Amino acid sequence: MRAACVIGWPIEHSRSPLIHNYWLERYGIAGEYRREAVPPQKFGAFVQSLAARGYVGANVTVPHKEAALALTQPDDRARVVGAANTLWLDNGQLRSTNTDVEGFLQNLDACAPRWDRDLGKAVVLGAGGAARAVIHGLTTRGVARVVVVNRTHGRAEALRQSLGENIAVARWEERDAALADAGLLVNTTTLGMEGQAPLAIDLGKLPSYAVVADLIYVPRVTALLKSANGRALRTADGLGMLLHQAVHGFSLWFGTKPDATPELRALVEANLAASPPKLVSVTQG
Ligand code: NAP
Numbered sequence: 695m696r697a698a699c700v701i702g703w704p705i706e707h708s709r710s711p712l713i714h715n716y717w718l719e720r721y722g723i724a725g726e727y728r729r730e731a732v733p734p735q736k737f738g739a740f741v742q743s744l745a746a747r748g749y750v751g752a753n754v755t756v757p758h759k760e761a762a763l764a765l766t767q768p769d770d771r772a773r774v775v776g777a778a779n780t781l782w783l784d785n786g787q788l789r790s791t792n793t794d795v796e797g798f799l800q801n802l803d804a805c806a807p808r809w810d811r812d813l814g815k816a817v818v819l820g821a822g823g824a825a826r827a828v829i830h831g832l833t834t835r836g837v838a839r840v841v842v843v844n845r846t847h848g849r850a851e852a853l854r855q856s857l858g859e860n861i862a863v864a865r866w867e868e869r870d871a872a873l874a875d876a877g878l879l880v881n882t883t884t885l886g887m888e889g890q891a892p893l894a895i896d897l898g899k900l901p902s903y904a905v906v907a908d909l910i911y912v913p914r915v916t917a918l919l920k921s922a923n924g925r926a927l928r929t930a931d932g933l934g935m936l937l938h939q940a941v942h943g944f945s946l947w948f949g950t951k952p953d954a955t956p957e958l959r960a961l962v963e964a965n966l967a968a969s970p971p972k973l974v975s976v977t978q979g
Pocket of ligand 1: 794797819820821822823824825844845846849882883884885887891909910911931932933935936937939
């Protein structure tokens, strides 16, 4: 029987077992997906003994994603983003990728088809790990210009320097003005998450063809998405991204490409509503 796991510290919050075990059952695959609570000082040894522990691969979450990059053979995505969240054994070699990139893109494709057609400018709020994945994804789709707006200006600058020439930086106070002519707005900050400060932004300057995406999935419909809906803009939510980012890992480990069905969505939504994760918990699946 094939087995995979999610490795984190803490790990109780993770919804990945719910998602992968749902798919195992749905596709009739004799497999198992478990949680593994591993503290940082034991992470290296744990990863090196994955095969011996009977695992064909793993998801990696906070705080191990940068360490996972260093301990594996990362693909270009993981290398550019600077973090790995999906590991798999390939002929005895431990390889890794970052599936947030495709999770973000595939969710946008599903929620707002042709969102990237003639997209001249995208605005990304935030400059953390999730922003890096989003910006790398936008770059691979040929988005002409990405404006990064972050509270800590230096962090946005560092991101611009490492991620490419089509990136511009605006100050946090300039976020409303930055929306003029933007075809896409993405919130990758923690603002607007349950228990966090609200995201104060005026969508008035966004054109009517703009798409608004929020990576936050608790609450599922954030104030930002409500405000976009109020203006009849197309939207993509964080729960969709969470489900889509899990697809690639499952197919690597269990050999079947699963679907992010409405039934699975409803299952995870109900589970999140019953026990909402705390901030530390939500930074990854
Ligand atoms: P991170 O590296 O800690 O980055 C957090 C970002 O939020 C930074 O840009 C930070 O700005 C900004 N921020 C925090 N408090 C702020 C405040 N009071 N005012 C203005 N900006 C503030 O976290 P991350 O890993 O990138 O994750 C960010 C969000 O994405 C989380 O909500 C996470 O749950 C979500 N996420 C969702 C998925 C999904 O599948 N849906 C996947 C990955 C991440 P500074 O640089 O100034 O601190």
